[in-house]
Amino acid sequence: MTLHALPDFTHERVTTAVGRRSGLTMAVALHSSALGPGLGGCRMWRYAHWSDGLGDVLRLSAAMTLKNALADIGYGGGKAVIALGPDDELDAERRTAALRDLGDLVEQFDGAYITAEDVGTTEYDMLVVRERTEHVVGLPPEEGGEGEPADGTAHGVYVSIERTLAELDGSAALAGRRIVISGLGQVGGRLARRLAAAGASLAVTDIVASRRALADELGADWIEVDAALTTPADVFVPAGLGGVLTDATIDALPVRAVVGPANNPLAERSGAARLAARGIVYAPDFLVNAGGVIHLALAGRGAPVDEIERRLDGIGDTLDEVYRIARTDGITPLDAAEALAMDRVRGGRVSV
Numbered sequence: 001m002t003l004h005a006l007p008d009f010t011h012e013r014v015t016t017a018v019g020r021r022s023g024l025t026m027a028v029a030l031h032s033s034a035l036g037p038g039l040g041g042c043r044m045w046r047y048a049h050w051s052d053g054l055g056d057v058l059r060l061s062a063a064m065t066l067k068n069a070l071a072d073i074g075y076g077g078g079k080a081v082i083a084l085g086p087d088d089e090l091d092a093e094r095r096t097a098a099l100r101d102l103g104d105l106v107e108q109f110d111g112a113y114i115t116a117e118d119v120g121t122t123e124y125d126m127l128v129v130r131e132r133t134e135h136v137v138g139l140p141p142e143e144g145g146e147g148e149p150a151d152g153t154a155h156g157v158y159v160s161i162e163r164t165l166a167e168l169d170g171s172a173a174l175a176g177r178r179i180v181i182s183g184l185g186q187v188g189g190r191l192a193r194r195l196a197a198a199g200a201s202l203a204v205t206d207i208v209a210s211r212r213a214l215a216d217e218l219g220a221d222w223i224e225v226d227a228a229l230t231t232p233a234d235v236f237v238p239a240g241l242g243g244v245l246t247d248a249t250i251d252a253l254p255v256r257a258v259v260g261p262a263n264n265p266l267a268e269r270s271g272a273a274r275l276a277a278r279g280i281v282y283a284p285d286f287l288v289n290a291g292g293v294i295h296l297a298l299a300g301r302g303a304p305v306d307e308i309e310r311r312l313d314g315i316g317d318t319l320d321e322v323y324r325i326a327r328t329d330g331i332t333p334l335d336a337a338e339a340l341a342m343d344r345v346r347g348g349r350v351s352v
């Protein structure tokens, strides 16, 4: 029993249910609707105990409040989790049942929470969810959906790297900068292409060996997975899983900045101060990786491409503001980003 590990409960509404078709435990957490309906994806993941999934959805939905507030898209924070047991293997029939159950649960929120794909779910899964509720985004483009959010996410990370370089030494130029990317998936792969095209010198890795083909195509150095945290560079880009920045890896990290899409790259929150003490600039994950949610929100409203790109570039303006607050107040960029987001939530400030 792991209920004691739950984070603080600051949420507006949380509903946990056992799906009547699938028998799986699932939860929707609406953290804050101060700026609009809660928007955040549904994670389908294995947990040792269902309450670990509940802890996840509480933490993730609170993080979505911060992300959506900084992204300034008129949405609050929410998230869903479908908790698989450690040995659950879903066949197609039970997966469909679980997604329909999720749709029923989302429908209970009557539009106060809007779901989408996340780790463990796909845009095609969202078609099944839509059978039971209209409060879902991120459907495949051929079904009238918004398409792949990873393009927007990579765009936001790219801009954030430029602004971070400018923060370091006054020049946002990428040519000749050494950048290490750990994880060449949907976001990391797209980002590597953009950075290579801008003349950056790349060292890349992935636990999937076949991703090396992209490194070869781009003329990037392929390094061992563990070497990602010990290879000297201007910027380290965590683009795989979270939790890679532990006290030990931070102490050895030979870079000037960390900027990447991975959610929660810091194993402990105290890692932000530890990075700052080493003079390493840390760009908060929930700000730099908000391009996907900006894409979903604006494309979902039918915004033109140039308007979406302008808003993605806006991530860089917000990051500049975060660095300025951090410098002025003598706090970490993580503290500054959280304070800025919570100011917006408390002030009910929305510009879209």
Ligand SMILES: NC(=O)c1ccc[n+]([C@@H]2O[C@H](COP(=O)([O-])OP(=O)(O)OC[C@H]3O[C@@H](n4cnc5c(N)ncnc54)[C@H](O)[C@@H]3O)[C@@H](O)[C@H]2O)c1
Binding pocket: 119, 149, 150, 151, 153, 182, 183, 184, 185, 186, 187, 188, 205, 206, 207, 208, 211, 225, 239, 240, 241, 242, 261, 262, 263, 289, 290, 292
């Ligand atoms: N896709 C988006 O729009 C989006 C938006 C916000 C945040 N994120 C976050 O960004 C990260 C990347 O997302 P993605 O959509 O590209 O996922 P993805 O699954 O497509 O890619 C992740 C890649 O990282 C690799 N990887 C996993 N563990 C690794 C390790 N220890 N070392 C090196 N490589 C490793 C995987 O093999 C995979 O190729 C995730 O943390 C995700 O939660 C993604």
